[in-house]
Amino acid sequence: MKRGFLDIGLMSEPIDMRKYNFVNMPVKEQWGVFVPSDSGLSKKERITPKDLAGMSIVTATGDFNQSRIGKWLGDYKDQVEIAATANLPYNEAVLAKENIGVMLSINLNCIYENLRFIPLQPLLEVSTVLGWKKEQIFSATTSAFIDFSMQYLKGITHD
Structure with a gap:
């Protein structure tokens, strides 16, 4: 060994x-999206699957359709585009800041300049x-x- x-x-x-x-x-980790502060989504208190329809997403989720996120999106999972996947939240945040897509992630209590975390509704925890x-x-x-x-x-x- x-x-x-x-x-x-x-x-x-x-x-x-x-x-x-x-x-x-x-503790359980809460899923949400990090969106640019000037995004229309940034004014919301919660993000629903319908809110993400037609959006590009940056996420660490590899097998999106079979994942918890794919199940959470339900009927809307075919209406989102996976713009990028990454395994480091910082890299995902950079892509979100560049408007490549909203960052779909757990809230790691990280602060990313000009990005706002908004929890998912219905609540998704892991x-x-x-x-x-x-x-x-x-x-x-x-x-x-x-x-x-x-x-x-x-x-x-x-x-």
Whole structure:
């Protein structure tokens, strides 16, 4: 087995329990769109599937039609265009600022200049976990981090 540090990270559910050990994060992540401040959408308090009809979207979602987002869009999923996919929110934000498309993402409590986060309606939330590969051999530091994280996260209540 290989030694590794990069095989631990935050993942959204569902998790393949055959491949990963994990500990649940205590909060759910909320989906929404980041839109330019001068966009017509920026005045809305919530974004519905109908609001995105005819829009270009920048997202990290790879398999859009089978994803939670595709299901959330329902009958409107064929009326949106995937302008770009990326795996780094900062890159997605740059594309949204350049009006390539609205950034469809979870709210990571990041502030992007001239972009406004607007939550989806109906509400779409996802659970996240701190996960790592099963049978992975880790350095002592990484193992200590996993042990600490497990104890800390399990000790947090939802109060």
